[in-house]
Amino acid sequence: MNIMMLLEMAASGFGDRTAVGSIGQGLTYAQLFDRAGRTAALLQAADTSHAGLVDVASPALPTLLFGSAWAGVPFVPMNYRLDDATLQGLVRRIAPATVVAGADYLGVLGSPEGGSAVATDDFANTVADTDPAGPEWSMDAEDLAVLLFTSGTTGEPKAAMLRHKHLVSYIMGSVEFMGAGEDEATLVSVPPYHIAGLSAILSSVFAGRRIVQLPQFDADAWIDTALAEGVTHAMVVPTMLARIVERLDARGETIATLRALSYGGGKMPQPVIERALELLPTTNFVNAYGLTETSSTIALLGPDEHRAAMASDEPETRARLSSAGKPLPTIELSIRDEEGAPVPDGEPGEIWVRGEQVSGEYVGQGAGTDAEGWFCTRDGGWLDDEGYLFVTGRLDDVIIRGGENISPGEIESSLLKIDGIREAAAVGVPDDEWGEVVGAVVVPAAGTAIDEAAVREHVRTDLRSSKVPAVIVVRDELPYNDTGKLLRRVLRSELADTAPADDDAAS
Amino acid sequence: MAELKPGGRLKSAVCTTEIIIVKAPAGDVAVECGGQAMGDPGTEVSGEPAADAAEGSTLGKRYVNEDESLEVLVTKAGDGSLGVAGTLLALKESKPLPASD
Numbered sequence: 001m002n003i004m005m006l007l008e009m010a011a012s013g014f015g016d017r018t019a020v021g022s023i024g025q026g027l028t029y030a031q032l033f034d035r036a037g038r039t040a041a042l043l044q045a046a047d048t049s050h051a052g053l054v055d056v057a058s059p060a061l062p063t064l065l066f067g068s069a070w071a072g073v074p075f076v077p078m079n080y081r082l083d084d085a086t087l088q089g090l091v092r093r094i095a096p097a098t099v100v101a102g103a104d105y106l107g108v109l110g111s112p113e114g115g116s117a118v119a120t121d122d123f124a125n126t127v128a129d130t131d132p133a134g135p136e137w138s139m140d141a142e143d144l145a146v147l148l149f150t151s152g153t154t155g156e157p158k159a160a161m162l163r164h165k166h167l168v169s170y171i172m173g174s175v176e177f178m179g180a181g182e183d184e185a186t187l188v189s190v191p192p193y194h195i196a197g198l199s200a201i202l203s204s205v206f207a208g209r210r211i212v213q214l215p216q217f218d219a220d221a222w223i224d225t226a227l228a229e230g231v232t233h234a235m236v237v238p239t240m241l242a243r244i245v246e247r248l249d250a251r252g253e254t255i256a257t258l259r260a261l262s263y264g265g266g267k268m269p270q271p272v273i274e275r276a277l278e279l280l281p282t283t284n285f286v287n288a289y290g291l292t293e294t295s296s297t298i299a300l301l302g303p304d305e306h307r308a309a310m311a312s313d314e315p316e317t318r319a320r321l322s323s324a325g326k327p328l329p330t331i332e333l334s335i336r337d338e339e340g341a342p343v344p345d346g347e348p349g350e351i352w353v354r355g356e357q358v359s360g361e362y363v364g365q366g367a368g369t370d371a372e373g374w375f376c377t378r379d380g381g382w383l384d385d386e387g388y389l390f391v392t393g394r395l396d397d398v399i400i401r402g403g404e405n406i407s408p409g410e411i412e413s414s415l416l417k418i419d420g421i422r423e424a425a426a427v428g429v430p431d432d433e434w435g436e437v438v439g440a441v442v443v444p445a446a447g448t449a450i451d452e453a454a455v456r457e458h459v460r461t462d463l464r465s466s467k468v469p470a471v472i473v474v475r476d477e478l479p480y481n482d483t484g485k486l487l488r489r490v491l492r493s494e495l496a497d498t499a500p501a502d503d504d505a506a507s
Numbered sequence: 508m509a510e511l512k513p514g515g516r517l518k519s520a521v522c523t524t525e526i527i528i529v530k531a532p533a534g535d536v537a538v539e540c541g542g543q544a545m546g547d548p549g550t551e552v553s554g555e556p557a558a559d560a561a562e563g564s565t566l567g568k569r570y571v572n573e574d575e576s577l578e579v580l581v582t583k584a585g586d587g588s589l590g591v592a593g594t595l596l597a598l599k600e601s602k603p604l605p606a607s608d
Binding site for chain 2 (some may be wrong): 001005008009012013139141165168172174175176177178186199200203207209214233235260262264284286288290295297300302303328329356358408
């Protein structure tokens with residue numbers, strides 16, 4: 001197996017359709033296949049062990065993704081926003097590498113050891129002048145297709161390994177070949193170094209859905225591009241959707257062509273998704289849950305389930321709007337306790353998954369799954385009695401107060417029910433007596449003041465006294481990374497410096 | 508005959524059809540195309556599909572045996588029909604998942 005097989009099928013099945021870019025100006029599948037072959041020849045001639053990318057999305061991205069697979073070297077898209085030293089460190093770890101980089105990053109990269117750094121534009125031109133590689137690529141399914149460096153919240157970034165077997169299994173298990181109509185186009189605004197930025201390319205190529213790239217996310221640019229390109233599909237992270245909803249509201253517009261919008265990559269605030277459903281009444285919403293280590297989506301909440309949840313008066317059904325839906329048919333999922341034993345439905349635990357698309361492997365860290373093929377996600381969650389998955393967040397983020405495990409997600413959901421709180425985060429704050437106490441960081445809605453006593457009373461009534469925030473900090477905004485992940489470590493270190501005023505709140 | 512493994516590739520001996528194994532039952536199974544056993548990807552093509560196995564295979568479609576223990580995906584189309592032990596495989600109607608990325 002090789003991801004090139006997906007592109008080869010697309011090129012022979014619907015080679016004249018536009019694969020990437022505007023109709024009439026972009027690359028067709030046949031052209032993308034041709035460029036992948038020329039890219040492979042360049043990479044083979046360079047004789048480097050990896051192909052890197054340090055740039056925003058452009059047609060060079062799918063060309064390099066497939067060209068690397070054809071050449072038999074792993075593709076390594078890197079975060080161009082990292083500081084210079086970190087970026088240089090990553091490039092050293094994949095040496096000798098051919099690194100394609102945006103003009104802004106060439107200076108930082110200098111001349112990588114044993115390889116070279118090439119400007120994206122120059123690379124595209126050289127590709128056009130190179131003869132294609134031989135017609136065969138390796139079909140060894142164990143070959144490494146992609147390396148993705150984690151954001152590295154603690155210590156060195158880890159390199160997640162995705163083999164051809166993982167990515168091809170994911171696509172074959174979740175996408176129908178040529179399942180997209182000729183008028184369909186998907187807007188990709190997540191960056192190339194995010195798993196969703198890569199899986200979007202593979203899924204769209206196999207489905208025959210045109211890719212429209214938005215190199216730098218901006219809500220107005222996203223809306224303008226969607227309108228101009230007749231975009232029918234898109235994937236966004238929650239912070240993006242929040243801004244899109246604000247701008248659609250302000251502009252008084254809707255996007256009539258948008259049939260399907262999927263979201264994932266973080267906790268979606270209920271008010272944002274509810275407003276989005278109102279502003280885009282003809283759009284089908286999909287909530288996708290997945291990880292880098294699982295080749296993207298492993299569970300999803302589909303359009304019908306969104307509508308059923310919205311229409312229901314029954315609290316249990318309504319709550320499914322914030323669930324991750326059900327596992328894909330090709331994925332087995334189980335919730336387990338700390339010893340790895342399955343827990344009954346309804347009880348919280350750790351999410352474990354098994355399936356052909358699941359890797360879990362990091363460079364230099366041995367097998368990613370246990371002897372039976374199960375991968376422990378380190379995400380907490382629980383299943384309701386109909387099998388809907390509720391993801392409560394990273395277990396590393398759990399607040400442990402006097403031996404009681406408290407999920408930040410539960411406190412955040414409670415805080416967001418308060419009118420006047422726009423965003424909320426809960427983190428553990430070191431405490432002499434309890435080990436940790438609950439710290440809350442809240443962003444008030446415009447023109448609203450936060451009444452701390454009322455907030456505490458709300459959480460006490462809604463949850464219980466042990467979950468009442470001992471510390472409440474008001475901020476203008478919460479810190480997110482550029483793929484919409486809340487930077488809890490920033491809040492933790494901020495709040496660690498804030499001693500709880502008086503411990504009466506958390507008794 | 509050989510044990511089939513998911514991800515394995517087979518090529519027709521009588522037409523351009525190529526497939527990839529999606530799901531396979533345990534034990535030895537000989538997948539046929541155009542009435543002839545399929546071989547590894549280097550298989551030479553000679554002759555033509557048998558008359559009762561010449562409906563053709565469709566690119567990107569999945570085919571299954573009766574109990575769906577065998578599922579294959581056509582990666583290159585051809586004139587021969589897919590089968591096992593003289594029985595043609597059926598086109599699998601799949602319920603597509605919503606796009607999620």
